[in-house]
Amino acid sequence: MSPRTIAQRYAKALFSLAQRRNELDRIYAEIEYIHTLYAESRLFRALLQNPIYRSQQKLGWLRPVFAEKVSPILWTFLELLLRRGREYLLNETCEAFIELYDQQQNRLRARVRSAQPLSDTAAELLTQRLRQIYGAETILLQKEVETELIGGFIVEVGTRAADLSVRGRLNEIRKKLLQA
Amino acid sequence: MKTITDLRPDEVTALLEQQLAGELSAKELEEVGVVLQVGDGIARIYGLTEVEAGEMIEFASGTKGIVLNLEEDNVGAVIMGSSSTVHEGDRVKRLHRTASVLVSEKMLGRVINPLGEPLDGKGPIEGPFYESPYERKAPGVIFRRPVHQPLQTGIKAIDAMIPIGRGQRELIIGDRSTGKTAVAIDTIINQRENYERGEPVYCIYVACGQKASTIAQTVAVLEKYGALDYTIVVAASASDPAPLVFLAPFAGAAIGEYFRDSGRHALVIYDDLSKQAAAYREVSLLLRRPPGREAYPGDIFYLHSRLLERAAKIIDSDEVARQMNNLPESFKPIVKGGGSLTALPIIETQAGDVAAYIPTNVISITDGQIYLEPSLFNAGVRPAINVGISVSRVGGAAQIKPMKRVAGRLKLELAQYRELEAFAKFGSDLDPATLRQIERGRRLVELLKQPQYQTVKVEHQVAAIFAGTRGLLDKLPIDKVREFEAQYIRLLETAHKALLEKIRQGQLDESMEAELEKAAKEVLIGMGIKV
Numbered sequence: 001m002s003p004r005t006i007a008q009r010y011a012k013a014l015f016s017l018a019q020r021r022n023e024l025d026r027i028y029a030e031i032e033y034i035h036t037l038y039a040e041s042r043l044f045r046a047l048l049q050n051p052i053y054r055s056q057q058k059l060g061w062l063r064p065v066f067a068e069k070v071s072p073i074l075w076t077f078l079e080l081l082l083r084r085g086r087e088y089l090l091n092e093t094c095e096a097f098i099e100l101y102d103q104q105q106n107r108l109r110a111r112v113r114s115a116q117p118l119s120d121t122a123a124e125l126l127t128q129r130l131r132q133i134y135g136a137e138t139i140l141l142q143k144e145v146e147t148e149l150i151g152g153f154i155v156e157v158g159t160r161a162a163d164l165s166v167r168g169r170l171n172e173i174r175k176k177l178l179q180a
Numbered sequence: 181m182k183t184i185t186d187l188r189p190d191e192v193t194a195l196l197e198q199q200l201a202g203e204l205s206a207k208e209l210e211e212v213g214v215v216l217q218v219g220d221g222i223a224r225i226y227g228l229t230e231v232e233a234g235e236m237i238e239f240a241s242g243t244k245g246i247v248l249n250l251e252e253d254n255v256g257a258v259i260m261g262s263s264s265t266v267h268e269g270d271r272v273k274r275l276h277r278t279a280s281v282l283v284s285e286k287m288l289g290r291v292i293n294p295l296g297e298p299l300d301g302k303g304p305i306e307g308p309f310y311e312s313p314y315e316r317k318a319p320g321v322i323f324r325r326p327v328h329q330p331l332q333t334g335i336k337a338i339d340a341m342i343p344i345g346r347g348q349r350e351l352i353i354g355d356r357s358t359g360k361t362a363v364a365i366d367t368i369i370n371q372r373e374n375y376e377r378g379e380p381v382y383c384i385y386v387a388c389g390q391k392a393s394t395i396a397q398t399v400a401v402l403e404k405y406g407a408l409d410y411t412i413v414v415a416a417s418a419s420d421p422a423p424l425v426f427l428a429p430f431a432g433a434a435i436g437e438y439f440r441d442s443g444r445h446a447l448v449i450y451d452d453l454s455k456q457a458a459a460y461r462e463v464s465l466l467l468r469r470p471p472g473r474e475a476y477p478g479d480i481f482y483l484h485s486r487l488l489e490r491a492a493k494i495i496d497s498d499e500v501a502r503q504m505n506n507l508p509e510s511f512k513p514i515v516k517g518g519g520s521l522t523a524l525p526i527i528e529t530q531a532g533d534v535a536a537y538i539p540t541n542v543i544s545i546t547d548g549q550i551y552l553e554p555s556l557f558n559a560g561v562r563p564a565i566n567v568g569i570s571v572s573r574v575g576g577a578a579q580i581k582p583m584k585r586v587a588g589r590l591k592l593e594l595a596q597y598r599e600l601e602a603f604a605k606f607g608s609d610l611d612p613a614t615l616r617q618i619e620r621g622r623r624l625v626e627l628l629k630q631p632q633y634q635t636v637k638v639e640h641q642v643a644a645i646f647a648g649t650r651g652l653l654d655k656l657p658i659d660k661v662r663e664f665e666a667q668y669i670r671l672l673e674t675a676h677k678a679l680l681e682k683i684r685q686g687q688l689d690e691s692m693e694a695e696l697e698k699a700a701k702e703v704l705i706g707m708g709i710k711v
Binding site: 002004005133155156157159160161162164171175 | 208209210211212213226227228229242251252253271
């Protein structure tokens with residue numbers, strides 16, 4: 001089975017448990033914290049990915065850090081992951097969980113890369129537009145500045161994207177000219 | 181001219197807001213993927229969740245690809261071009277069309293790659309273009325009619341004993357350097373006559389995994405004999421990436437279908453399918469499809485059967501032809517009935533082993549095979565066709581009547597000769613009847629020899645074979661047979677033009693046979709032979 005599928009199954013289990021116990025929002029916040037931690041802490045990443053140490057050892061190291069601070073459900077879940085030897089999938093599991101939560105909250109994550117910082121009006125317009133297209137309640141806009149785009153922007157929503165940048169247009173023109 | 185620096189920031193902002201207000205629509209949010217892994221001409225892509233198998237995709241560099249594998253969480257695609265331009269993390273775009281080649285009438289006389297791009301440096305190919313998919317379902321039974329028109333190869337041994345009809349699939353099989361390509365090239369050259377008469381049989385020569393120098397030679401030969409005017413060469417040389425090589429025959433079929441479906445005749449030569457099978461094996465293994473016999477993937481039979489099924493003779497009715505299955509949108513205005521696509525696949529065997537995997541597969545798919553043998557080739561029998569095991573399962577119906585009449589005897593006589601030939605090696609004390617049979621057989625074999633690039637018109641073939649099977653050559657020394665044939669044809673061309681024309685149109689009766697016999701005897705007497 002592919003790693004993504006495995007992660008999705010674990011995430012789904014945690015999600016439905018959290019939902020039943022009415023702890024969804026808290027778990028979500030914690031999961032998001034772990035997700036950022038994973039992205040930012042090299043040590044944390046290395047610890048989870050390292051195949052040399054046994055899961056019991058890793059559990060021993062993680063316990064003082066997490067056990068008291070996160071909700072009991074999440075700690076049990078982390079223990080489960082480690083005992084099953086799936087700790088290397090923690091990041092994917094977090095991502096899958098976040099996806100599920102977004103779905104439940106009817107919100108959408110979009111990434112926008114623009115040549116210049118996006119003005120508030122532009123961001124608001126974009127949010128409205130995406131809300132219309134996808135029918136989502138909230139749009140979480142992640143803004144990035146990429147000067148190589150020359151002008152305009154690129155919006156990405158999941159695996160869909162619209163290239164409205166000057167660079168993209170120029171590329172298209174170049175392609176058309178080369179074809180002719 | 182405006183440069184980027186001329187663009188004022190407020191203009192950019194205005195542009196931006198304008199786009200946001202109006203242009204960004206669901207349609208513009210197109211599906212993209214990200215290259216996860218690339219190598220060996222294969223890319224694995226994350227995303228593109230709605231892509232279809234066989235769809236074209238475009239990488240950031242503009243290189244195109246074809247989706248072959250749809251997996252749980254990634255998409256496997258072959259890269260149609262250099263994989264060094266595709267990098268990990270590159271964006272991939274869907275092109276929303278099944279992989280297809282743009283066919284144009286102006287492709288005639290050109291050398292193109294399987295993507296339809298010119299390779300001969302004669303400038304770009306002009307339109308109008310018709311989009312023809314690489315993978316298209318073959319026409320169903322109601323849109324076909326049985327083979328009934330001959331496709332003259334101009335090779336005596338083939339046209340007489342292994343006749344090929346338009347819409348047939350006839351395999352050319354043999355070891356390396358036994359003249360497989362020569363048979364195919366001669367067939368193309370022989371279509372010159374049809375072209376000049378205004379009833380062209382368009383030829384598509386697919387060079388698949390050959391040396392680039394060999395391809396160049398072939399093209400030069402075609403040009404020299406004026407065959408390039410009605411021929412398209414689709415070339416994927418040995419140095420091209422494997423996906424391009426395995427796609428080449430499909431490109432040839434797609435181009436052929438354009439002619440077939442517009443009511444014309446086309447001949448496509450796949451030279452050769454064993455190399456295509458090897459290229460497909462390479463791609464399949466890289467895509468991690470499970471290997472089977474000789475490490476070929478499980479669908480190697482389907483690869484060849486679906487390709488060769490597209491050879492067909494289309495029903496004459498335009499109305500029925502218009503309803504043909506899986507007709508591409510761009511073909512609809514030009515569809516006509518009565519067209520045909522004849523396929524001559526070539527398979528190279530290793531040390532005469534026709535029982536290997538790929539040869540047996542293709543033999544079972546085609547409507548017959550022309551078997552070329554190195555021993556015959558070395559004995560000077562060229563084309564080195566082994567008449568005993570070569571067959572044509574449907575072509576007989578397409579033979580013209582005079583040929584049927586004279587060739588029936590030829591097959592029989594040659595079969596008897598082959599049986600007795602083994603005896604003849606033991607000694608000379610044979611009875612006169614046997615001896616006569618052997619002598620005649622030798623002359624018939626001599627008569628069927630033919631130099632490369634010198635195709636023979638069907639009426640000349642009939643006349644020559646008639647002389648052989650009638651026993652008129654029995655007293656002629658073997659080394660004079662070729663000379664006799666040349667003089668005989670010259671005489672017929674000068675003094676019996678009407679007779680030849682009648683034969684060409686499919687007539688042959690006893691009085692005409694008598695006229696042929698008289699002419700032959702005249703030549704024999706001229707050569708100092710008593711008749």
